[in-house]
Amino acid sequence: MQLSESFYKNRKLENLVENKTSYTLNNAAMHVFETHQQAERVLLKFDKPVLASMLRGKKIMHLRDHNSFDFLPGESLILPADELMCIDFPEAQGTNPTRCLAMAIAEDKIKRVVTLMNENLTKDDGSEWSLMDYNFHFTNDVGIYQILQRLLFLFTENHPSKDFFVDNMLQELIVRILQTNNRKIYTEKTFKLSPDNRLSFIIDYIREHIHEPISVEQLSRKACMSESNFYRVFKNELGVSPVDFINTERIKLAVSLLQDPDRKIKNVYLDCGFESRSYFNRVFKRIKNTSPGAFQAKMANL
Template structure:
């Protein structure tokens, strides 16, 4: 993600560690941080819920109740208000500064968006809410594009930019809610399966990737009509059932391709694809390279 010169037009370099450039709108503040030297145990917190996104370099994050983890470009982190972060900067230098964005969003905006989702797009089991505010994830294309659009809006000289930004912020909150729900259903599908119909379906899909899975079969297992099942699944996971199945099959394929004893012609069948051409097409769409290129690259590495 490129940060334009316009972002830095009023920038002052006052410190080598987490030097801040800020822009403010009615419902959010955007802070761009730069660090120009290695540092350990830097403390930071915000008075409002914050979305942190990495642009360049690497941080090591230490958060309450979590193991330490690397925070890398293309990744984001949601934190509640007044959450204390302890941050290491192992690779920052004058030539290669670490850069990140921290966008604070008003709690009123977040709460109103969640209330609207529960009223208009309710979950089938449970309610929309941030289950784990310390949610660390890789940006999908939609979230990445919203962040880039907000970078532009914060510095645009337009009398209606607060209105534009409010629409974008609401969409951002919704997409992050869906991303967190998808993460929970995938990572905890077994433990949630007894009380959550979608978790049961996710677990069933992952246990039967080699079989011919249909919307009709899955909707029957969820005790829903096909059309209702499709709407509920896409509402909560922000993916159609078919796209989810294909993504899970490609995850399995990437694991199998690392086995030097396995041939591609047997891998696509183990993953539930009914033709090598369809397997190649879906694999390339997800991984951006062909299965044979992936296997060759992994073997070289």
């Protein structure tokens, strides 16, 4: 995601850690944070609900009542008002700063859009739309990516009607995020296991070690089962084979990493736990219907 020339022209670098450039309109404020040196345990919170979206680099997020997780380019996070974030910047440096967008949106605006959706967009299951799950961490799809890119331009543009333009874009952004949240809830029902389920530990292990080599033999030993029995139980309870589940999780990570145009595909497939570039290409194309290189080029040209 690219920042406009006017942003670089008008912003002032006053701090090396979380230097903030802000633009405020009627229903939202856009903040771009830049960090130019490694730092740990940096605290940050907003008095309004916030969409945080990584533009460049890597953060490690520590949220209340949540496990720590990597926050990468192409990913977004929805936070409630007054949620305290604790952030590490393990890779930030002067020549390669970490950049993050934070869009604080008025709660009244969100409620108005939810009301509009309930009047015009019926859910398949008949239930009503409601406020999105907070601490919802997701990978931007193309639609959300394009809206965020457009908002970056609109907030920094000197145009007399930009409040009107931004308000319309915010409405579409909220609708798309709510729909993404709803699909995620529906999809993850398949993988929602009770804490006492014997596979819940295995699912957590896969997600925490997705960047490392993982074999079915290794997982079956951790589950105290034979390989054949582990495979059968896993597929019966989750609806997919262990290998397909692992590959899907790895491609989710790859999609985030490839949204950074400076990342080399060789580094991406290794960071996602694939040992072979050709196997990574095959799996990526099967799941995303395009090659990793074509996907990265498409995102860079949006």
